Amino acid sequence: MRRLLSKAKFKTLSLLGLFSLVVTFIAITTSYLYAFWQISNEVRSDSEQLLNYVEHKLSVAGNxxxxxxxxxxxxxxxxxxxxxxxxxxxxLGAGLFLIRHKDSAPWTYCSVVGNILISQRDRNPNSLIFLDESRTKVISVMGYDWQGLERRDLFVALEADDRINVVRIALEDSYSFFEDQCTDCxxxxxxxxxxxxxxxxxxxKTGVLTELRVYSHEFPLYVDAVVGRKRVRAQMLNSLMLTTPISMVFALLCLYIFNLVKALHNSLGFQLKKAVKxxxxxxxxxxxxxxxxxxxxxxxxxxxxxxxxxxxEPPGRFIQVLEESDLINEVTLQLLKNIPIDLAEVLEQSPLFRCSINLVPQHLELPSFTxxxxxxxxxxxxxxxxxIEITERLPLKNLRQARMNVEKMKALGVCIELDDAGTGYGGAxxxxxxxxxVMKIDxxxxxxxxxSPDKTQVLDANIQMAKSLGMQxxxxxxxxxxxxxxxxxxxxxxxQGYLFAKPLSTVEFIAFWHESHQAYIQQYDDTDMPDLYALKEE
Structure with a gap:
């Protein structure tokens, strides 16, 4: 009995030790990731602040x-x-202004203290970046002689009829977020x-974990900043007191999360994603x-x-989930591309034949499908x-955009059908x-x-409205x-309906069409095929 109790105690202690190791690992990892995220956000924010400052200086200088x-x-x-x-x-906020007449010596500009000369290595026109389409305003970094001292700064130049106006942008060499005690991080x-x-x-000096780059949307420049290991490590130690209890809770929830992931893999949405792939x-x-x-x-x-x-799989089980997901775009495009492949024989032999495909509102409201x-x-x-079939069962939020896309489709020769007429949001x-x-009666x-043969007033009204509007x-x-x-x-x-045929596979449909086609040409003139989309009833 004592031996059994000792084994149970040992097992319990082992599990507690393993749990402690897991919690410690999670706490350290979480702290490190949290610190990395914090420092990365801070570095990016500082970079954007610095970029905004430079952009402001450039705007002032340009004006x-x-x-x-x-x-x-x-x-x-x-x-x-x-x-x-x-x-x-x-x-004063713009910088040092320079002017050079076009008939003056090249690369020599007049300043408040006399002429200054651009360094020989920067006299390459290819180093200039144009800021406008007329190529009259440029930006560049150039070296120059300033009262006996060699300097290198940012310049913006504007070409006029008889001269070139230039401003040297006065930028700071220190900023508030660069603390003296952290210049090495x-x-x-x-x-x-x-x-x-x-x-x-x-x-x-202590290593770089990653680099961040922020581009200007106004000028051709960018800021590169680094996330240093020293700052992340210091921030991680500060956050351990916060992440340790959170990690304990997280470790206790691991099994629950595992079960959730397992359930997700068995969900209809996940299975649909695999099916599309x-x-x-x-x-x-x-x-x-x-x-x-x-x-x-x-x-x-x-x-x-x-x-x-x-x-x-019965369509009623997955259609709604499919239409509410982004997968519907990929599936619709796959079906669309396969129509001329599946029905190649039918389309070739029957030029008046049309195949319709259902679109969800996002296909009409966004230009991507068109x-x-x-x-x-x-x-x-x-x-x-x-x-294409537009259903009334789902609302269109942007009718104006939908109309524009529909007109582009019609210009390609596509026919527009209203599905589920009278049952949903669209109506008149x-x-x-x-x-x-074309109006499709639901x-x-x-x-x-x-x-209810005595209650067909709605059906009759829909038929009459379609005819009065010249619709099929x-x-x-x-x-x-x-x-x-x-x-x-x-x-x-x-x-259309089960009286004639259920939805058929490609092979079954081709066989069904052949039978219909042969029966028709034996009885009627094959040069006068019925045209569903002629838009006028006989």
Missing amino acids: SLEKLNKVEFTGCDNQGQERLEEFLFDH RHVEVRLSNDDLIFELGEV RRELIAYYQPIIDAKTGYVVGAEALVRWVKPDGSV EQLIELEKQGFPCEQLA SYLQELNID KLFVDTLIV IIAEGVETSAQSEALVDKGVRFQ
């Missing part, structure tokens, strides 16, 4: 140069120097876009039939999830045999704003023909011959 152009200047004599001195006192460089060094501050989401095609002749005039591409074992479609058209995609606004070609209204009509969800005949009597000859 002053424009004003200098109005100062009368005839030469670098006492009078010329006095006028430069007066201008300098009126614009910071380092910042300000450079032009051609990598010429404007100035640098600080020095890191494996291209398991493919198009099934449901025929659109001319109920008068039985001819297949078009099809709707519907997404189906075909798993590796050949089973097909741009992709334009690019596909350039590559030979048969846009004139494509239709979609018909008025989006230049709809199954909800088609069912009233049998369930497709009835969806047709499941019985009685429904089909009643719709034909109401002038709706183009129908």
Whole structure:
């Protein structure tokens, strides 16, 4: 018994020791990462502050140069120097102003103390960076002789008709965030876009963990700063008191997090992501039939999830999740690109045939889908045999942008269809704003023909509205011959539903189309195929 108790005690102590090691490891790691994050943010903030300061100095200097152009200047004599001195006192925040007449000696500029000469090594025009399209304003770092001393500074120059106005930007050599006791743990460089060094501050002697670069959005320059190991280590020691208790809680939650990750991998969203990557989401095609002749005039591409074992996932289980995720963009594009491959034979032999595909609101409100479609058209995609379906069940937040994208699609020959008409958000606004070609009557209204034949007023109103607007009509969800005949009597000859065919795989659809095509040409003139998208009913 004592031996068993000793083993249990030893096991408990071992687990406590392991737990302590895990907590210590997590505490140190968390402290280090937190310190690194804090210092990185501080370094980036300081770099942005420094960049804003330099940008401000450049803006002030540029504005002053424009004003200098109005100062009368005839030469670098006492009078010329006095006028430069007066201008300098009126614009102390800008810098040192210089002027060179175009007929003066090259690279020699007049200042308040007389002529100064640009260093020989900086007399390369290729080192100049132009700030405007007219190439009259430039920025560069140049060395020069200043009263016997060799200096190197940032200059901005403005070319006028008869002279070149220049200002030397006066930049500080120290800043508030560079504490005296920490000059060896910071380092910042300000450079032009051609990598010429404007100035640098600080020095890191104990190692660099990473470098950060911040670009200016106004001028061709950037700031490089480093995150030093010394500062991160000091910040880590300060934060240990905070992170140790947090790490204990974190260690206790590890098992819970593991279970959450496991559940995530089994979630529908994650499984869908893997399915998209494996291209398991493919198009099934449901025929659109001319109920008068039985001819297949078009099809709707519907997404189906075909798993590796050949089973097909019911669409009702995943469609909503797919439409609410970013995966819908990739899936729609995959289905779109496969249409001319899957239906190549049909599209070639039946020029009036169109295949429709459903779009979610983001496809219409953002230009990316339209741009992709334009690019596909350039590559030979048969846009004139494509239709897009806009559903009323999901709201469009930006009708103006949607209309612009729809018009671009129509210019490619794409037909625009309103799906689920009368069941959702759009209503008359979609018909008025989006230049709809075809209205699709929802199954909800088609069912009233049998369930409540005396309550078809909404169906009749939709049909009448479509006809008055010059739209073609497709009835969806047709499941019985009685429904089909009643719709034909109401002038709706183009129908879609299980009465004719369920959504079919590519092979099944091609076979179905062949059978319809052969039956039609045996009975009718094959040069007068029914055209669903002619937009006028017989």
